[in-house]
Amino acid sequence: MTGPRTRAHGLLAWGFAVAVLLYLFVPVAVTVLFSFTTSPRLSLPVTGLTLDWYEKAFSNPLFTDALANSLILAFLSAVVAGVLGASFAFGVARLRRRTRNILLTAGVLPAIVPALVLGISLALFFQEAGLSQGLRNAAIGQALVGLPFVILTMYARLETFDFSTLEAARDLGASPWRAFRDITFPLVRPSLLGAALLAMALSLDDFVVTWFNVGSRQTLPVLIWGLLRRGIDPSINALASTVLLSLVTLVVLAKLLNRKKL
Amino acid sequence: MSRFAVEVIGVAKRFGKVAALDGIHLTIRPNEFVSLLGPSGCGKSTLLRIVAGFEFPTTGRVLIHGKDTTRVPPERRPTNIVFQRGALFPHMNVFDNIAYSLKLRKWPKPRIAAKVEEMLSLVHLENLGHRGATELSGGQIQRAALARALAAEPSVLLLDEPLSALDLKLRQQMQIELRAIQRKLRATFLFVTHDQTEALVMSDRIAIMNEGRIIQEGTPQEVYTRPVSAFASGFIGETNLLQGIVVSTEDLVVTLAVGEEGHFRAKTSLPLAPGTRVTLSVRPEAIRVGVRESSGNGQGMLGHIGEVVYLGSRIRIGAVTRNGAVVWADLRDDEAEGLKAGTPVVLSWAPSAASVWAESSD
Numbered sequence: 001m002t003g004p005r006t007r008a009h010g011l012l013a014w015g016f017a018v019a020v021l022l023y024l025f026v027p028v029a030v031t032v033l034f035s036f037t038t039s040p041r042l043s044l045p046v047t048g049l050t051l052d053w054y055e056k057a058f059s060n061p062l063f064t065d066a067l068a069n070s071l072i073l074a075f076l077s078a079v080v081a082g083v084l085g086a087s088f089a090f091g092v093a094r095l096r097r098r099t100r101n102i103l104l105t106a107g108v109l110p111a112i113v114p115a116l117v118l119g120i121s122l123a124l125f126f127q128e129a130g131l132s133q134g135l136r137n138a139a140i141g142q143a144l145v146g147l148p149f150v151i152l153t154m155y156a157r158l159e160t161f162d163f164s165t166l167e168a169a170r171d172l173g174a175s176p177w178r179a180f181r182d183i184t185f186p187l188v189r190p191s192l193l194g195a196a197l198l199a200m201a202l203s204l205d206d207f208v209v210t211w212f213n214v215g216s217r218q219t220l221p222v223l224i225w226g227l228l229r230r231g232i233d234p235s236i237n238a239l240a241s242t243v244l245l246s247l248v249t250l251v252v253l254a255k256l257l258n259r260k261k262l
Numbered sequence: 263m264s265r266f267a268v269e270v271i272g273v274a275k276r277f278g279k280v281a282a283l284d285g286i287h288l289t290i291r292p293n294e295f296v297s298l299l300g301p302s303g304c305g306k307s308t309l310l311r312i313v314a315g316f317e318f319p320t321t322g323r324v325l326i327h328g329k330d331t332t333r334v335p336p337e338r339r340p341t342n343i344v345f346q347r348g349a350l351f352p353h354m355n356v357f358d359n360i361a362y363s364l365k366l367r368k369w370p371k372p373r374i375a376a377k378v379e380e381m382l383s384l385v386h387l388e389n390l391g392h393r394g395a396t397e398l399s400g401g402q403i404q405r406a407a408l409a410r411a412l413a414a415e416p417s418v419l420l421l422d423e424p425l426s427a428l429d430l431k432l433r434q435q436m437q438i439e440l441r442a443i444q445r446k447l448r449a450t451f452l453f454v455t456h457d458q459t460e461a462l463v464m465s466d467r468i469a470i471m472n473e474g475r476i477i478q479e480g481t482p483q484e485v486y487t488r489p490v491s492a493f494a495s496g497f498i499g500e501t502n503l504l505q506g507i508v509v510s511t512e513d514l515v516v517t518l519a520v521g522e523e524g525h526f527r528a529k530t531s532l533p534l535a536p537g538t539r540v541t542l543s544v545r546p547e548a549i550r551v552g553v554r555e556s557s558g559n560g561q562g563m564l565g566h567i568g569e570v571v572y573l574g575s576r577i578r579i580g581a582v583t584r585n586g587a588v589v590w591a592d593l594r595d596d597e598a599e600g601l602k603a604g605t606p607v608v609l610s611w612a613p614s615a616a617s618v619w620a621e622s623s624d
Contacts, residue, residue, distance in 0.1 A: 162347075162349060162352075164345050164346075164347070164349035165349045165350070165351055165352070167316055167336070167343075167345075167349070168343070168345060168349040168350075168351070168410075169351070169362070170316075170335070170336045170337050171314060171315075171316075171336045171337070171341075171342055171343050171411075172337075172342065172362050172363035172366065172410070172411075172414055173337045173363050173366040173367065173414065174337055174362075174366055175337060178366070182351075182362075183351055186353050187352065187353055
């Protein structure tokens with residue numbers, strides 16, 4: 001910049017930033033807002049506030065069933081992606097630089113495969129393998145979606161991990177298992193939990209891969225999509241807001257856990 | 263029971279096609295402080311890790327107090343190690359770090375507490391037991407790591423360059439303390455370092471390593487005054503190296519011709535036949551520098567002073583010989599009086615102050 005920053009310049013910059021943020025957040029805000037309004041239509045001004053839509057949603061057996069399925073899938077993919085991803089990161093971290101980079105890239109690559117391709121490929125694969133659609137197939141697909149993120153998170157932690165502490169533990173009389181229990185696990189636990197929560201969030205959020213593989217079962221995103229096809233009902237806003245709240249919580253927790261570094 | 267605390271017998275270690283160690287023989291007596299000294303990549307750390315049990319040798323055996331431990335994993339060896347950067351458990355405080363091996367042995371709590379207190383006072387960390395491992399200074403980390411290793415009551419303590427991350431002053435202080443602790447506990451220490459001063463200050467015996475082999479073993483005095491090769495003399499302290507040809511050998515004193523500089527004598531125990539090409543090594547502090555009055559009388563090497571460097575405790579003279587080589591000599595203030603660049607000088611040394619070896623031996 002050459003000249004002094006004028007007041008007009010400053011206002012313009014602020015205005016622009018606010019416009020971008022509005023663009024980002026208004027659709028979400030509208031959904032959350034209308035999950036609390038008395039009017040059955042999306043209209044302004046807001047005439048009154050209510051929790052009726054939440055009550056309606058939570059008393060709907062379709063919703064509670066989908067919620068239960070979503071939670072089961074989220075838990076499964078957190079465990080599967082967490083265990084597989086952490087083990088992979090541990091193995092890779094000990095390799096020579098070249099091999100390590102190749103394996104790491106390969107392990108993370110599925111993250112950029114379009115979900116549509118992933119969903120269809122899995123569906124075809126399961127069909128060939130004779131595995132009928134259902135929660136099992138969806139769980140496998142969702143864990144696959146979360147795995148690259150777990151690998152990245154865990155590898156980032158292990159990059160600063162002092163492996164000589166493990167040798168020290170062995171040297172002082174600990175068996176390999178004991179050294180893992182006393183040293184490795186406590187040290188990577190925050191990152192592992194963070195990575196698992198991230199996998200959980202990705203699972204709760206996933207629609208495409210799930211939709212191709214879950215068959216006639218419902219998860220929250222699949223249910224919302226189904227209900228939307230029959231027209232907007234404010235209880236959908238309540239559903240979506242519920243999903244949103246759980247996702248934000250999971251991601252914030254994951255971030256906090258990963259910030260705690262030793 | 264063996265006479266030796268550690269016996270390394272014919273150990274070789276290959277990583278793929280690279281030979282890290284080759285034909286290593288080393289014995290350490292109980293209560294001895296032995297240093298493995300060498301440049302980085304010479305295999306000294308690999309040898310230490312083999313004694314610790316982190317690596318198994320490709321061939322050869324390792325005996326600890328007469329027991330074959332070649333393939334015994336580290337947790338079942340009577341050795342403990344102090345790592346270069348301490349490797350303290352970062353999620354534990356100092357007390358729990360030191361107590362770790364004792365908890366694994368299921369000692370009763372009061373006994374553990376007493377032992378940890380004893381170790382803390384040994385390494386001068388009293389009152390820091392509650393301190394987190396990540397809240398310590400570099401020196402405190404190494405003290406805690408030493409206390410942790412010693413608490414396990416090793417029959418041999420292994421130290422992998424534990425002082426190299428510390429600044430000079432602290433390092434010198436810790437060298438003295440480490441030596442005092444070793445004497446006090448009457449313990450066996452195997453210490454790895456690339457710092458020759460450190461090895462000289464602390465060791466009973468030094469093994470100089472290069473390219474996977476031990477090239478010389480002896481007391482600090484032996485390796486300093488009687489290096490067996492150009493590498494050994496260059497690695498321990500500073501030295502002047504001169505090439506020459508043997509003229510005659512008589513009563514362990516060899517006479518050799520150095521270029522056109524004349525004949526010099528050096529003590530040797532090697533059988534050197536006349537005509538052998540040899541390298542002569544003389545330490546800077548062993549060289550006498552005299553002002554040359556005439557063109558010389560065959561006693562000593564002729565040259566003129568090229569440089570005078572003030573080092574504080576002494577003065578270093580760089581003398582240029584007639585064929586252009588530079589010979590360095592360290593003198594006291596009074597010895598260097600009147601010497602300045604350009605002064606014609608004659609350099610000489612006692613035969614016993616010079617070492618000589620056949621040129622190919624390295």
